[in-house]
Amino acid sequence: MFEKLQRAFWKALTPDLVAETVIPEPAPDARLAPAVLNALGGAVNLKEQQRVALTRIRVQLYDPALVDETALKAAGITAVMVLAGGVVHLIPGQ
Template structure:
C-alpha cells in the first residue's frame, strides 16, 4: 500500500521519469469456458469480448451464423441474445 502511494506521489512530481506499468490484455478465451468458446464457433470466430456486468458478457463475432445456441445452453449459459452486426450477449447467471 505504501509503495503504491509513493509511486503515485513521485509520478505526480515527475511524470516523465516514472514509467507507466504495462496493462496486459487477457487472452481471448480467458472469461469463456472451452464449451462456450466452442459453441460460439471457436476462438478464431471471436473479435472481442467484454464483461458488461457480473452475469453478462458481450461478444463480438466474425461470423454470427456459427453460434450454436443449444450448445451454449448445455454449457450453462442461461440466455443468449444475438444482435445485428455479430454482437452476442450471454447471460451467464441469474
C-alpha cells in the same frame, strides 16, 4: 479501469508503498470457458469480448451464424441475445 484509477490514487499518496506491477492482459479466448467458446464457433470466430455487467458478457463474432444456442445452454449460459453486426450478449447461469 477502476482498478487502474485506484492504484494510481494510492501510488500518488504513498509512492514508496505501492510497487509497480504490470498485469498482463489475458488472451481474448482465455476469459470464456472452452465449451462456451466452442459453442460460439471457436476462437477463430471471436472478434472481441467484454464483460458489460456482473451478469452479462458481450461478444462480437465474425460469423454469428455459427452460434449454437443449444450448446451454450448446455455449457451454463442461461440466455443468449443475438444482435445485429455479429454482437451476441450471453447471460451466464448462477
